[in-house]
Amino acid sequence: MTAHPRLSMNVGTIKYASFDESLRVLVDAGYESVGLWREPVAEVGLAEAAKRFGDSGLRLSTLCRQGFFTMAEGAERRASIDENRRAIEETATLAAAGAEGSRAVLVLVAGGLPEGSRDLVGARDLVADALEELAPEASAAGVTLAVEPLHPMYASDRAVVSTLKQALDLASPFDPAVVGAAVDTFHIWWDPEALAQIERAGREGRIATYQVCDWATPLPADVLLGRHYPGDGVIDFERFTRAVEASGYDGDVEVELFNADIWATPHDEVARRTAEAFADAVAPHLAVRTATAAVG
């Protein structure tokens, strides 16, 4: 089997696969690249996971995820910053172990409002503070931090960073090789400013990852799980993909689907279906066929 050479599947799409199983599924389905999650890596242990990942022959597109640093200064915040330090190290280790073209990109989800707080502005300031603290460490490790704006429906409980403009504003004080943004169609498709901000992100060299999944309604009872294969919803992948390509981004394109039905589907079938959906809905709009960029 083959998959598009720039397609990466984020293993969150096959959430219940073990670390080894997820690598096996993707290799068998002809993928060249994968987005890993920290938890399955931790189950295996970083050194062993890096070895097995290297043996798979896959590239790393991103490591998901850390962040969650909107709490006020104190022990909990220190623990969060330390967790982010470990995630930076894991990103560097896995990217070094992966095949040529691996991207040392760590996806950061900001975190929601602290318990009992209504201070959204203050929480956003705390994200800026965390980036200032972590950027030197990411730089030293050769890792790019990808600030991910999440859909505004998650603003209170998951990510106070809600738009690409906001992510780029947060990234702006830093070297683009060190702090960039994640462009995920699911999160930003509705934004009247999205295309202009993609153009800006490209100009500023800050697209750290491009992720494609689709939006459809009605939303499921758990709104975290409403992601669909590209083409199964309302997002105009031609418009977004051409905008990202025009911006100069030529790295892997990641599919990350949180969806209870997809999680309940056999993993090999999900990998095949993802590759087909990508081939139909996204690949025709890619200007560059082969992933060429290594970042970080």
Next chain:
Amino acid sequence: MTAHPRLSMNVGTIKYASFDESLRVLVDAGYESVGLWREPVAEVGLAEAAKRFGDSGLRLSTLCRQGFFTMAEGAERRASIDENRRAIEETATLAAAGAEGSRAVLVLVAGGLPEGSRDLVGARDLVADALEELAPEASAAGVTLAVEPLHPMYASDRAVVSTLKQALDLASPFDPAVVGAAVDTFHIWWDPEALAQIERAGREGRIATYQVCDWATPLPADVLLGRHYPGDGVIDFERFTRAVEASGYDGDVEVELFNADIWATPHDEVARRTAEAFADAVAPHLAVRTATAAVG
């Protein structure tokens, strides 16, 4: 009983009350102002509804709602434009019948993507076209059209207008007395640009209505019904209310709650609870105690 003199309850909060019952409930609870819906008015008939409304002694804060004009040109679009014409007439009639200070404001919900369409940009252009067609009629009737940005989670199926900036941009070609925007905390609280756009809306004289209801998670299975009494969620009503007041808005402040639990509560209790929540969470931040402005 008394309620704050600038508090208006939108009758969507007591969805299952008849037209007469909703007026009775609000008068008994000491309200001076009400936001009406078209459907209960239609059940009574416009002339009779206007008479009974006039007899109630209440002011009109808004009429909800029309819009829904994102379809391409054709019979369906013509029917939608005609429906909006009738809604404009109803707004003028009810505002004229209401007590002094009644606001002839018609709330417009844009509508979602047309069936099968992925052209969000095109759908937004169709909203602009509809406003151009309706503005002269609103102007002639002395009615202000309030373009309401809805939360981005409704962008595909309910309203392609997702931010206050977008609503103000759509309104900008027109006289502010004819096309303004609805500022509803539930829909815009997450927006990093919200406070700046409220300031802009005030400067441009385009705040047609200020609506307060709260956001809390988890969202209910039907995400349309996730609205809460002010103070029961995460929205910073001090910040928003002060911003709206500083912008010069001095009209009614409307509470509109779509929530299955609230709909199942006795209407008199909802009216009382709404007035109490408003007194606690919103009223302390109002600069002007008495509604003074008539618009349109």
